[in-house]
Amino acid sequence: MTRITSIGVAVAFSLLTPVVSFPQQDHTTSLTNSVDVELANAPKKAAGRHNPLETDREAPAAGAKLFAQHCAECHGATAGGGKKGPSLRASEVQQAPPGAIFWLLTNGVVRRGMPVWSKLPDAQRWQLVTYIKSLGTRS
Amino acid sequence: MNRTHRHLIHLCLLSLAPILLAPLALAQESPYFVTYDHYLEEPGNLEVEYFSTFGTQRGAGNFIADWTELEYGATAWWTTEFYLDGQSTFNDSTIFTGFRWENRVRLLKAEHLINPVLYLEYEQISEADKIMKEVEGHDVASDHAVSNAFTRQGLNHELEFKLLLSSTHNGWNFAVNPLAVKNLTGGDPWEFGYAIGASRPLALKASTQRCNLCRENFIAGVEMYGGLGDRYSFGLPDTSHYVAPVIAWNLPSDWTLRLSPGFGLNDNSHGFLLRWGLSREFSGFGERMVRLLGGH
Numbered sequence: 001m002t003r004i005t006s007i008g009v010a011v012a013f014s015l016l017t018p019v020v021s022f023p024q025q026d027h028t029t030s031l032t033n034s035v036d037v038e039l040a041n042a043p044k045k046a047a048g049r050h051n052p053l054e055t056d057r058e059a060p061a062a063g064a065k066l067f068a069q070h071c072a073e074c075h076g077a078t079a080g081g082g083k084k085g086p087s088l089r090a091s092e093v094q095q096a097p098p099g100a101i102f103w104l105l106t107n108g109v110v111r112r113g114m115p116v117w118s119k120l121p122d123a124q125r126w127q128l129v130t131y132i133k134s135l136g137t138r139s
Numbered sequence: 140m141n142r143t144h145r146h147l148i149h150l151c152l153l154s155l156a157p158i159l160l161a162p163l164a165l166a167q168e169s170p171y172f173v174t175y176d177h178y179l180e181e182p183g184n185l186e187v188e189y190f191s192t193f194g195t196q197r198g199a200g201n202f203i204a205d206w207t208e209l210e211y212g213a214t215a216w217w218t219t220e221f222y223l224d225g226q227s228t229f230n231d232s233t234i235f236t237g238f239r240w241e242n243r244v245r246l247l248k249a250e251h252l253i254n255p256v257l258y259l260e261y262e263q264i265s266e267a268d269k270i271m272k273e274v275e276g277h278d279v280a281s282d283h284a285v286s287n288a289f290t291r292q293g294l295n296h297e298l299e300f301k302l303l304l305s306s307t308h309n310g311w312n313f314a315v316n317p318l319a320v321k322n323l324t325g326g327d328p329w330e331f332g333y334a335i336g337a338s339r340p341l342a343l344k345a346s347t348q349r350c351n352l353c354r355e356n357f358i359a360g361v362e363m364y365g366g367l368g369d370r371y372s373f374g375l376p377d378t379s380h381y382v383a384p385v386i387a388w389n390l391p392s393d394w395t396l397r398l399s400p401g402f403g404l405n406d407n408s409h410g411f412l413l414r415w416g417l418s419r420e421f422s423g424f425g426e427r428m429v430r431l432l433g434g435h
Contacts (some may be wrong), residue, residue, distance in 0.1 A: 042175060056369040058346075060346050061347035062344065062345040063348045065345060065346075065347065065348075066345050069391070070167070073181075073422045073423065083426075084182075084183075089271075102196070106214060106248070106250055107249040108248075109215075110215040110216050110245065111215075111216075111248055112215075112216050113182050113214065115178075115179065115182065115212075115215045116178070116215075116216060116249070118250050118307050119167055119169075119176075119178045119307065119312075121309075121310040121343035122309070122343070123345075124343065124344065124345050124355070127344065127345055
């Protein structure tokens with residue numbers, strides 16, 4: 001096998017195998033059904049944390065910007081749900097304590113495809129929580 | 140053009156189609172060049188990256204070593220990457236030096252004080268490779284003073300293992316990466332090395348407006364890396380070490396620019412390394428690939 005062929009095989013193997021083996025499935029239904037379960041998994045102490053940016057006037061707008069940049073791909077541009085992520089306007093999310101949403105953002109739901117978002121600083125995650133809570137359940 | 144080359148071109152075009160069709164996603168990339176934190180590529184996203192290292196060389200021509208990365212988030216706990224390496228040595232030649240296939244697997248599903256990620260890499264690179272993506276064993280600057288015509292003849296098959304330990308607190312990321320490398324080609328012993336890094340965004344709160352020069356778009360830090368000898372002579376003697384400030388600029392236009400001047404810490408090290416890199420992230424690559432291949 002020539003070297004260029006072996007490189008081609010390696011490229012195909014490294015990029016195509018995970019795509020084929022782990023197709024991006026439609027998790028919307030199962031995630032919607034389980035989002036309250038995931039939020040309920042938040043430890044009591046974490047769920048009880050106060051949102052320090054709850055009354056920050058700029059937080060919803062900054063959170064909206066962050067949402068468009070990092071979350072809209074899975075949860076939809078209006079947070080109404082997408083192919084990979086549940087609606088964040090669902091009552092389970094809107095009625096959840098801010099601390100539980102913050103905890104879920106921090107830890108992700110890795111086994112279901114949601115990455116951890118602790119790489120966003122705490123303040124930005126709270127801005128996201130403020131934005132999500134500002135959405136209400138309107139469609 | 141023979142049939143194999145035609146198939147390879149078709150494969151490349153097939154791979155590029157989803158990239159061209161994919162929406163862009165803002166990356167929040169770490170500024171490190173050598174150190175890894177515990178954050179993986181988002182599932183289904185593809186990041187295309189180009190990096191370059193200029194290095195000063197005693198006793199031979201300075202060099203520019205380049206590498207290209209294709210980084211794909213297979214799942215939220217597994218990222219796979221493919222590298223192509225090359226280098227140009229002044230007053231010598233420009234050559235392709237090999238490829239690498241890297242995998243990072245997150246070991247714990249949730250965030251902890253310290254987050255471990257297992258790193259496994261297979262490399263097929265020549266001894267002329269100078270990208271210094273890691274420094275291991277008794278790697279020293281004088282290894283790179285040998286002419287390309289000679290070093291390119293030595294082809295190594297290596298397995299590299301790293302344990303990526305990383306923690307993020309109050310906006311700061313701290314990462315420690317011990318590594319072990321085994322050359323499968325010869326009878327070389329296991330070689331060891333390390334990389335450590337710390338970084339923080341220049342602002343922790345996001346601004347309300349989409350902007351290029353907002354402080355939150357910049358992440359700055361420092362990394363240090365070097366060799367730790369091998370199985371028979373573990374330790375610092377005859378090893379090289381570097382320290383390098385690093386900065387990343389995550390642009391809203393979906394590009395990330397990284398820059399890092401690095402400095403050798405002893406006589407075994409290159410005096411100066413200037414690294415820079417450019418990357419772009421494409422979301423939904425996996426879904427488009429599956430559709431292209433006839434999946435659902």
